[in-house]
Amino acid sequence: MSWNQTGLRSSKQTNTSANYSFFDFVQKPIEIYVFVDPLCPECWSLEPYLKKLSIEYGRFFTIRPIVSGQLNTLNKDPFDKPRKLRAIWEKTAKRTGMSCDGDLWIENPVSFPWIASLAIKAAELQGKKSGRIFLRRVQENLFLKKQNISEEDVLFQCAREAKLDINEFKEDLYSDSAKKALQLDLKLTKEMEVDYIPTIVFFNQIVEQEGIKISGLYPYDIYVLVLAEMLQKEPIPSEKPPLEDFLSFYGVVGNKEISVVYDWTVAKTEKEMKKLQLTQKVERIPVKYGSFWKYIR
Structure with missing residues (x-):
């Protein structure tokens, strides 16, 4: 399924190779929607490829995380669900090399996953970059430290680690603005018929063309091929930083x-x-x- 881009701000390409491309540059031709669930181990496993793509070709695109996932169904089966989730996490960690400790679901299960998703949108109110950094800190605390990311104290710690304004974050956590932003993400997930997480959608903000959707994890070269197709040229990778x-x-x-x-x-x-x-x-x-x-x- 593909879509025509709508409502995306216009921008022009910036070629900056003197600096490392993982730093933020403005006005880039491609926007990448990354549909994620903060509790999804497959989304966590996508991180190495997003980092490499940003470093080698980040001068061409911006990343827009879209929070989605089954926020209301996680705890419908309180007896069997933890064991199933533990098995999924353990299997994913062994397969991908990105550690995620499935013992969390036995020792310290996430009670209200929607709160973590709401917190990500609250963090984004301090800027898109702040939101991305906060999402990463949430993932680290969840997958590596077995923290219950639906607890406020854990979320506040993530906010401190992301160097957010803590008072502002606390005010925004349950605000109408954060709730509205989350609802918009869930609506976009539905409209784009995203039924598997993670999913990536590439849009060209300059050339009027359809977006390209990739569902699931793929080898890195696939993402580069899609980027080249969207740019209508083969991009040259930036030099890797020390x-x-x-x-x-x-x-x-x-x-x-x-x-x-x-x-x-x-x-x-x-x-x-x-x-x-x-x-x-x-x-x-x-x-x-x-x-x-x-x-x-």
Whole structure:
């Protein structure tokens, strides 16, 4: 299914290769809608590819996360559901290399998932970039630390980690503005017939053409091919930043993310990160699968 773009702001292409493309530039030709559920392990597994796409081709596009998912059905089967979710998470972590600890659903289950989704929209009221960073912190606390992201204290901690204005965030959390924004996302999910999470939709904001929808996880090259089709030319990837710059920018990253971005084996990634650990530039985060690292600023 594809759609004509409507209501998207006009913009023009910016070619900036002197800086790293994961920094925010304005006026880009492509807008990418990423339909996500903060509790979805497949969405978490998309992170390495979104990072690489942003670093190599971020000068061509902006990312717009759309919060969707089955917000009201998670706890309808309180006895069997936790075991099923645990199995799904464990299987996804082993398959993708992005750790997500399924024990959460037994030890500290998320009671009201809609609150986490509402919190993401509240964070976005402080800017799209703030919203994206907050979403990432929510995912880290959920998948790596087994935190119940429907609890206010956990969400406030995520807001602090994302460097949001905490007082403003608290005021916005249950505000009409946040609720309306979430309803718009859910409406857009329905209108675009998104029935699988994650789904990515590419739009060209300059050339009038239909959007291209990709549902599920695909090899990285597929996303590049779609981007080239939308641009109507083959884009040249930007130079990758030094590893320390990458770590400094994102703060917390996994071995899988580093390996994908730099085209390294997991063994090479582990070797390079251990070097930085020895010089006390990073610290390892204890997780169930693989390795995650926190950059020490």
